[in-house]
Amino acid sequence: MKITTKFWIGLIILIVLSPLGWIIPDHFKAGSAWGEWGAEEMQKLVGYIPKGLEKLSSLWNAPLPDYAFKGWEEKGLTHLSFAYIISAILGIAIIVIVIFVIGKILVKRRD
Amino acid sequence: MHIPDGYLGPATCGFFYVAMLPLWTAASRIVKKTLKAKQVPLLAIGAAFSFVIMMFNVPIPGGSTGHAVGGVLVAILLGPWAACIAITVALVVQALLFGDGGITAIGANCFNMAFVLPFVGYYLYNALSYHAPMDSKRRVIAAGVAGYIGINVAAFLAGVEFGLQPLLHHTLNGQALYCPYGLKVAVPAMAGEHLLVFGWVEAVVTALVVKYLQKQTPDILQERRVER
Numbered sequence: 001m002k003i004t005t006k007f008w009i010g011l012i013i014l015i016v017l018s019p020l021g022w023i024i025p026d027h028f029k030a031g032s033a034w035g036e037w038g039a040e041e042m043q044k045l046v047g048y049i050p051k052g053l054e055k056l057s058s059l060w061n062a063p064l065p066d067y068a069f070k071g072w073e074e075k076g077l078t079h080l081s082f083a084y085i086i087s088a089i090l091g092i093a094i095i096v097i098v099i100f101v102i103g104k105i106l107v108k109r110r111d
Numbered sequence: 112m113h114i115p116d117g118y119l120g121p122a123t124c125g126f127f128y129v130a131m132l133p134l135w136t137a138a139s140r141i142v143k144k145t146l147k148a149k150q151v152p153l154l155a156i157g158a159a160f161s162f163v164i165m166m167f168n169v170p171i172p173g174g175s176t177g178h179a180v181g182g183v184l185v186a187i188l189l190g191p192w193a194a195c196i197a198i199t200v201a202l203v204v205q206a207l208l209f210g211d212g213g214i215t216a217i218g219a220n221c222f223n224m225a226f227v228l229p230f231v232g233y234y235l236y237n238a239l240s241y242h243a244p245m246d247s248k249r250r251v252i253a254a255g256v257a258g259y260i261g262i263n264v265a266a267f268l269a270g271v272e273f274g275l276q277p278l279l280h281h282t283l284n285g286q287a288l289y290c291p292y293g294l295k296v297a298v299p300a301m302a303g304e305h306l307l308v309f310g311w312v313e314a315v316v317t318a319l320v321v322k323y324l325q326k327q328t329p330d331i332l333q334e335r336r337v338e339r
Contacts, residue, residue, distance in 0.1 A: 003328045007156045014163045021167040021178070030170030033177055034300050035273050035290065036115055042291070052280060052288035053117035060116060062210030067166060088166060091204055092159040098200050099158050103151030106143040 015088045019081035022067075064090070112177070112269050112301070113165075113205065114220055116213030118290040120280040123272060127218030134195065134226055141192040150189070157185035158197035162204065165211075169312055177309035180224050180265070183232030183258040184317045188324075188331060191233040198225035219272055223265040232261030232317075245329045251322045258317030259310045263302065266309070270294075270301030 032041065039049050039057055064070075067087035072079055146154070164181040171177075186194035199221050205211040212220045239253035274294030277287045290297065324331055 003324075003331055004152050004156065006327065007153075007160075011156065011159055011163065014160075014167075018163060018166045025168045025170035025176045028170040028172040030168075030172060030174055030176045032175065033112070033168075034175045034304060035118060035269070035292075035297070036113060039117075046287075046291045048286060050117075050287045050289055050291055051282070052120060053290070056117035056213070056215060056289075057115065060206075060210065060214045062206075062208060064208055065210040067209050067211070084166070087209060088163055091162050091208060094208065095158045095162055095200055095204050096155045098204070099155040099197065100151060102139075102196065102200070103146065103148070103154060106139065106146055107148050107151065 011092065015085060015092065018088045019084045022080065022084060023077065067091075112180070112220070112224060112266055112305075113202075113212030114216040114269060114272065115210075116215050118213070118276065119216050119219055119272060120276055120289045121215075122279060123275065124215040124218060127216075127222045127272075129218070131218045131221050131226070134222075135199065138192045138195045138199075142196055145190075146193065150193075154189060154193055154197055157189055157194065158200045161185055161198050162201040164316065165201070165205070169309060171304060171308055175304060177304055177312075179258075179309065179313040179316050180228055180262055181313070181316060182224060182228045183236070183261040183313065184254070184320050186229035186233035186261075187236050187254060187257070187317070187321065191229045194229035194233070195221075195225050198229065219269075223269050223272075227268055228261045228265040231264045232257040235260055245332055246325050250325065250332070251318050254321035255314040255318030259314035262313040263305050263310045266301045266305035267298065270298035273297035273301065 032038075037045060039054055042053065043049050064083075064087050068080060068083045072083055161181040165178050168176040168178050180198070182194055182198050185197050189197070202212060202220050202225060203217060206214055206217055206220075236253050236257035239256060240247075240250045243249040243253070271294065273290045273292060274297035276290035277293045280288040282288065292300070321332070
């Protein structure tokens, strides 16, 4: 088997296992990464929401915030795991397409 | 380590976008010169790997979470400039599609994770594995050390970037406008959690994959240089 085939299989395994990336932190009651708190958490932490932070934090509305579907926040483990896996597949698909386009441009120009 | 929108002021955001421009230009110039068509899939795999490994959040029980970046491994396999492109693509997709890392902070996040991390890791790996046989244990250890140091230097820098904000931007009554924590809090927090926990994840991932490749296809470790 070619090594790239093995790498793709490895990636598929990582995609399937990816929900562990939020299930385990959730189980151990770990919160956000340091410096990645939302405005409400910030209010709790320092007693106010920095003005600039409040303005900029709503600058961009990502279509799949935190690798989940909007409105699914309260759904159970299965739903969120499913959303996480779909996010991984979608993210990887877009990344692979972008890299192949970049590769096409770069390799073509050399010829 | 994905700095969100609102934590860095405009000066810092602008500075890192400006700093990244020549680096992105150099990366595409160098990769254009050296990238073989058959290496494009490997570049895509590298970017995809970095993306998905960052989804594996590791908890500090009752505390915060963090993750590996996988960038040192990509740099060992494809060279640091190709790694810079691969990780940049992963970070931009994370920011735009998943809101993981801010739009305004893409420059800073790319500087930390797509430039400093792969370059530190790559040159450290090369120095530590200098003249070591392809199948040697020293290469595995070099990969682990390079992963550990690479992610820690990046995390330290992120801590400095966070920590400078209260100095740069505050209201007259002393309230911060952006990240409210100064250097004395941000640097120990970012550096500490990566030194103690997340750095080891990067080290183990990097070392294990290099060990696996030594057995499977040692030639992939040899023909790694996309740069030059």
